[in-house]
Amino acid sequence: MATIKDVAAQAGVSISTVSHVLNGTRKVSDSARLRVEEAVSRLHYAPNSVARSLKMNNTRTIGMLVTTSAHPFFAEVVQAVEDLCFELGYSLILCNTENQPERQLMHVRMLMEKRVDGLLIICTDTPPALQALLQQHRQLPLVMLDWSRESNIADIIHDNAHIGGYLAGKYLIEQGHRNFACISGHLTKGTSQLRLEGFKKALSEVGLTLPASAIVEGDFESESGYRGMQQLLRQKSPMTAVFAFSDTMAFGAICAITQAGLRVPQDISVLGYDDVNMARFTSPPLTTISHPKRTLGRWALELLLKRIQAKDHRQAQLELTPRLVVRDSVCPPSGRE
Structure with a gap:
C-alpha cells in the first residue's frame, strides 16, 4: 500500500x-x-483519514440518531440528509434507536468515540438520560429535528403542527363534514397535542366539538392506525371523516375501513399527515398535510454545519410551514351522518 x-x-x-x-x-x-x-x-x-482527522481536528463525519429509518417519514428525512452529505463531502453514520433509551445512550457514546463533527437527532423520545448525556457533552454541535420544542444545547427545527391540524380540520369542514374522529399519535408528545389543538380550533370556529370518545391514541405506525380504526368502527360512531396524525396510520385506517365492507371516501373520508412518497400510490391516493421532509433534512444539516464552523453560533429555532395536499381520499359526506 x-x-x-x-x-x-x-x-x-x-x-x-x-x-x-x-x-x-x-x-x-x-x-x-x-x-x-x-x-x-x-x-x-x-x-489515512484517521490521522488526517486528528491533525485537522475534524472527521467530516456527521452522526444521526433516528427512531427508525424503516418508517417512511424518517426514511425520507434521512435520504435528504445523506444526499446533502454526499454533495458536501461528508460521511453520515446513521443509528436507529427504536426509542430504546439504552440504545440511544450507546449510539451517542459510540458517535463521540468516532469523533463525529456534529450530531442530528430525530427521535420521538428524548428521555432524561439522553438529555443528561447531551448536556454533559454540550460542546458537540447538535441539531434536533421535529419533535423537540425546547433545548438550551441544540438548534431546533420543527413544523408548525398547530397549523397542520387546523388545515386538516378546516378542509374537512369545507367538504361538508360535521362528525369527525381522530387517530392521534402519542398524546404525551407536544407534536400530537399541537395537531389536535389545531384540529379542534378549526371545529370550534364553526361551533363544532370533538368528543373524547372520537379520539383514539396511536403511535404513528400503520398497525395502530388499523387497530384504532377498528375501535372507532366498533363504537358505531356517526363519523364521516377521520384525521390520522400520520400517513402510515391513515394507511392502516383505510385497510380497516375496507375490510369492514365500507368505502373510502364515499362512506368515510380519511386525511393523513406527512405526505410520504407512498401517499400518492394508495387506493385511493391519500389527501394529507404535507410535512416538507427533504427541506427538514437539508435545513438541519445546513444548520449543523453552521454550528460546527462558527464557534460563536447563536442558538436558532426554525419552523417549517405545512400545507394541504388534496388527492382522492376525502369527499363530501354521503349518507352516514
Whole structure:
C-alpha cells in the first residue's frame, strides 16, 4: 500500500507539499499540484483519514440518531440528509434507536468515540438520560429535528403542527363534514397535542366539538392506525371523516375501513399527515398535510454545519410551514351522518 512518502518521491516534491495539496491547507503551484495528483492516481494512494482527522481536528463525519429509518417519514428525512452529505463531502453514520433509551445512550457514546463533527437527532423520545448525556457533552454541535420544542444545547427545527391540524380540520369542514374522529399519535408528545389543538380550533370556529370518545391514541405506525380504526368502527360512531396524525396510520385506517365492507371516501373520508412518497400510490391516493421532509433534512444539516464552523453560533429555532395536499381520499359526506 502506497504511503504519502511514496507519493512525494514519485511527484518529486516534499511530504508537506503533498499534504498541502491533499488538504488544501496552502497554495501550491499548478505544476506541483498536477504532479502530486498524477502520483496519487498512479499509486492508488488513499490518505489515512484517521490521522488526517486528528491533525485537522475534524472527521467530516456527521452522526444521526433516528427512531427508525424503516418508517417512511424518517426514511425520507434521512435520504435528504445523506444526499446533502454526499454533495458536501461528508460521511453520515446513521443509528436507529427504536426509542430504546439504552440504545440511544450507546449510539451517542459510540458517535463521540468516532469523533463525529456534529450530531442530528430525530427521535420521538428524548428521555432524561439522553438529555443528561447531551448536556454533559454540550460542546458537540447538535441539531434536533421535529419533535423537540425546547433545548438550551441544540438548534431546533420543527413544523408548525398547530397549523397542520387546523388545515386538516378546516378542509374537512369545507367538504361538508360535521362528525369527525381522530387517530392521534402519542398524546404525551407536544407534536400530537399541537395537531389536535389545531384540529379542534378549526371545529370550534364553526361551533363544532370533538368528543373524547372520537379520539383514539396511536403511535404513528400503520398497525395502530388499523387497530384504532377498528375501535372507532366498533363504537358505531356517526363519523364521516377521520384525521390520522400520520400517513402510515391513515394507511392502516383505510385497510380497516375496507375490510369492514365500507368505502373510502364515499362512506368515510380519511386525511393523513406527512405526505410520504407512498401517499400518492394508495387506493385511493391519500389527501394529507404535507410535512416538507427533504427541506427538514437539508435545513438541519445546513444548520449543523453552521454550528460546527462558527464557534460563536447563536442558538436558532426554525419552523417549517405545512400545507394541504388534496388527492382522492376525502369527499363530501354521503349518507352516514
